[in-house]
Amino acid sequence: MLDSLKALGIYDDALIVLTADHGEEFWDHDRFEHGHTLFNELIQVPFLIKLPGNPPGKTVDAGVTTQAILPTVLNLCGIAPNSAEAMPQPLSPLLDGAQGTVASQEAAVSQPIFSGACLFHDHAESVIFDQMKYIRQTIS
Numbered sequence: 001m002l003d004s005l006k007a008l009g010i011y012d013d014a015l016i017v018l019t020a021d022h023g024e025e026f027w028d029h030d031r032f033e034h035g036h037t038l039f040n041e042l043i044q045v046p047f048l049i050k051l052p053g054n055p056p057g058k059t060v061d062a063g064v065t066t067q068a069i070l071p072t073v074l075n076l077c078g079i080a081p082n083s084a085e086a087m088p089q090p091l092s093p094l095l096d097g098a099q100g101t102v103a104s105q106e107a108a109v110s111q112p113i114f115s116g117a118c119l120f121h122d123h124a125e126s127v128i129f130d131q132m133k134y135i136r137q138t139i140s
Contacts, residue, residue, distance in 0.1 A: 015076055016050040019069060038115050038126040038135050051076070051095060060094045063128055065113045 005011040025041050045066065068088040074081050075090035088111055116125035116138075126135040 012054055013052050014050070015052055015073070016048075017069065017073060018046065018048040019066065020045040021066075038124050038133075040133075043115050043126075049095060058095065060091075062094065063113055063131075064091055064094075065111075 002011065002016075005014055005016075022042055022045065025037065025039070047064070047066070047069075049072075065088055068091050071081060071087040071090040072092050075092045076095075081087055113128040114125070115128075116123075123138045124135055125138055126133055
């Protein structure tokens with residue numbers, strides 16, 4: 001795909017986002033596959049963004065939610081969401097080349113991160129805040 005974008009001459013102008021919907025357990029916490037728990041091996045996924053113009057790469061060491069992908073892409077494309085109040089803050093202030101104040105950077109990562117809806121077995125939900133995670137079983 002990247003070679004095709006380069007061959008078409010549009011790679012430099014492209015915004016490319018690479019992520020995943022979930023991780024996998026390989027007998028971590030005595031489970032395998034996915035959909036069973038909300039441990040980090042399942043909810044921490046790669047999130048890579050290539051900005052138009054190819055600014056130098058940057059690693060951001062901050063917990064963010066995949067729910068922020070849509071508002072981030074919209075923000076980077078200059079599109080206002082229909083209902084911004086229902087969305088997390090865009091992550092664009094954390095990126096090189098993006099406009100953002102210290103306050104907007106802090107807002108992008110200071111919100112709690114919620115996870116839930118396990119596919120199998122124990123239904124659970126979790127919240128991550130201040131480097132701590134709370135997992136609650138929702139049925140017994």
